[in-house]
Each structure stands twice: as C-alpha cells, then as structure tokens.
Amino acid sequence: MHKKALVLFSGGQDSATCLAWALDRYEQVETIGFDYGQRHRVELDCRITVLQNLRDAFPHWAARLGQDHLLDLGLLGQISETALTADKVITFEQSGLPNTFVPGRNLIFFTFAAAVAYRRGISVLVGGMCETDYSGYPDCRDDTLKSLQVTLGLGLDQRLVIETPLMWLDKSQTWVMAKSLGGPGLVEIIRRDTHSCYVGDHSTLHAWGYGCGKCPACELRAKGFDAFARAVI
Ligand code: ZN
Numbered sequence: 001m002h003k004k005a006l007v008l009f010s011g012g013q014d015s016a017t018c019l020a021w022a023l024d025r026y027e028q029v030e031t032i033g034f035d036y037g038q039r040h041r042v043e044l045d046c047r048i049t050v051l052q053n054l055r056d057a058f059p060h061w062a063a064r065l066g067q068d069h070l071l072d073l074g075l076l077g078q079i080s081e082t083a084l085t086a087d088k089v090i091t092f093e094q095s096g097l098p099n100t101f102v103p104g105r106n107l108i109f110f111t112f113a114a115a116v117a118y119r120r121g122i123s124v125l126v127g128g129m130c131e132t133d134y135s136g137y138p139d140c141r142d143d144t145l146k147s148l149q150v151t152l153g154l155g156l157d158q159r160l161v162i163e164t165p166l167m168w169l170d171k172s173q174t175w176v177m178a179k180s181l182g183g184p185g186l187v188e189i190i191r192r193d194t195h196s197c198y199v200g201d202h203s204t205l206h207a208w209g210y211g212c213g214k215c216p217a218c219e220l221r222a223k224g225f226d227a228f229a230r231a232v233i
Contacts, residue, residue: 002161004028005124006117008109009050009068011043012196013209013221014128014166016050016189017174020181021165022126023054023061030120032069032113036102037077039087040200044070049193057185069116076108097136106139107148114152114160123160130166130174133220142167171224172231179232196221 005022009015009031022029033047047068055062080102106129113125129140138144142164149162166174178186190209195202197211197218204210208225211218 002124004122005126006030006032006113006122007126008113009033009047011046011194013190013194016194017178018126018128018165020178020186023064024181027064028066029064030066032116034071034073034109036073040195040198042200042202043195046193046195050189053189053193071112110148114156118156124163126163128166129164132168133170171220172227175225175228
C-alpha cells in the first residue's frame with residue numbers, strides 16, 4: 001500500500017541514514033530539504049554530494065531515488081532568534097532547552113513535506129528525529145510526531161504515515177544501522193559527506209566527520225562514532 005516515501009533530508013548523519021533506510025524499503029523515494037537561514041547552510045551543499053554519491057555507489061538505490069525538493073523557509077529564520085539561525089553562543093535557557101531550539105521547526109517541516117507528498121502521491125514521510133540521545137527538543141518526541149501524523153492525515157483527508165526509524169536508537173546504533181544497510185561504503189559516505197555541526201564548521205575532517213568538535217551536535221556525533229568504531233574493532 002505504502003510504496004512511495006518522502007524523506008526529510010537535511011544533509012546530516014541522521015537524515016542520510018533515514019534516506020538509506022527508505023531506499024531499502026520503498027519502490028520510490030523522494031527527498032525534501034529546507035533553507036531556513038540556518039547557520040550551518042553548508043549542510044545544503046552536502047545534500048547534493050550525498051545524493052550523487054549514493055547514486056554512484058548504489059545503482060539499485062539510484063533507480064528508486066526520485067526528485068529532490070528544496071523549499072525556501074526563510075520566514076522561520078525571521079520569526080525565531082536562536083543560536084541555530086543567528087550568530088549567538090549556544091547556551092541553555094531557563095526552559096532547560098538549548099537556545100538552538102527553533103520553536104515549531106519540525107511541525108513546520110512535516111506540514112510542508114505533507115503538502116508536497118500530497119501533490120506527489122506519496123503516503124509516507126520519513127524523518128530522522130530521535131528521542132534517545134537528543135537535545136530535548138519537544139518536536140522530536142515520538143508522541144509529538146504520532147499526534148502530527150493523525151493531524152496531517154485528518155487535515156489532508158488522506159492516510160499519511162510518519163516513520164522515524166531512529167527514534168529509539170542512540171548515535172552509535174545509527175552508525176550500525178547505516179552499516180547494515182549499505183556496508184562500509186555507506187558508512188564512509190555518511191562520515192565524509194554529511195554535516196551535523198550546528199555552527200557550520202566544515203573545515204576539518206575528524207574520524208567522525210566534519211565539524212567544530214565542540215558544539216552539542218559535534219559532541220554527540222563524535223561520541224557515537226567512537227562507540228561504533230570501538231565496537232566494530
Ligand atoms: Zn560543531
């Protein structure tokens with residue numbers, strides 16, 4: 001029944017792994033990304049590289065990989081003054097959330113993705129949200145996304161499934177999933193070609209990928225890759 005999927009593909013480790021997961025399962029897979037004035041806009045360039053390298057390295061996936069959609073959501077940068085969209089130091093706020101939290105971001109992303117999916121005859125949306133070792137963003141929670149699935153399905157009067165294959169995995173288990181889906185070749189594409197660093201530092205390639213090595217996204221990625229590499233050895 002559900003043969004076509006639209007993957008929310010930012011250019012980071014998690015969404016690249018989700019893209020491989022979807023390519024392994026669905027007959028047709030399209031991708032969607034958002035330009036919202038993020039400081040780490042370099043991830044948008046990484047999207048193109050990852051898509052091309054996946055096509056080259058995995059011909060059976062290339063046959064399934066369809067259109068890529070890039071939406072301009074600059075208004076999200078206008079309405080939120082956060083460390084993800086403005087040149088601010090990353091700190092924790094009184095709410096307990098880091099100031100990289102862009103309020104409503106995933107709700108907006110999924111709503112626009114659903115509109116594109118509707119037009120394209122796609123019934124599955126795939127996102128790399130995770131509740132295991134995350135920053136506490138409330139719009140990454142399983143309950144939020146299950147509720148959104150119901151809301152979008154009702155609002156479009158069409159059955160819509162939101163799949164979040166990483167929801168209960170930690171970052172090292174996400175690398176394990178990548179390896180099981182595409183072997184060392186996929187692990188290397190994700191390590192070398194994706195971008196997770198919040199401040200957009202893409203100057204140094206570490207063992208775990210590019211990044212500043214200090215922001216919360218880099219710390220999580222480095223810790224996860226280290227645990228994965230030690231387990232593999
Ligand atoms: Zn960083």
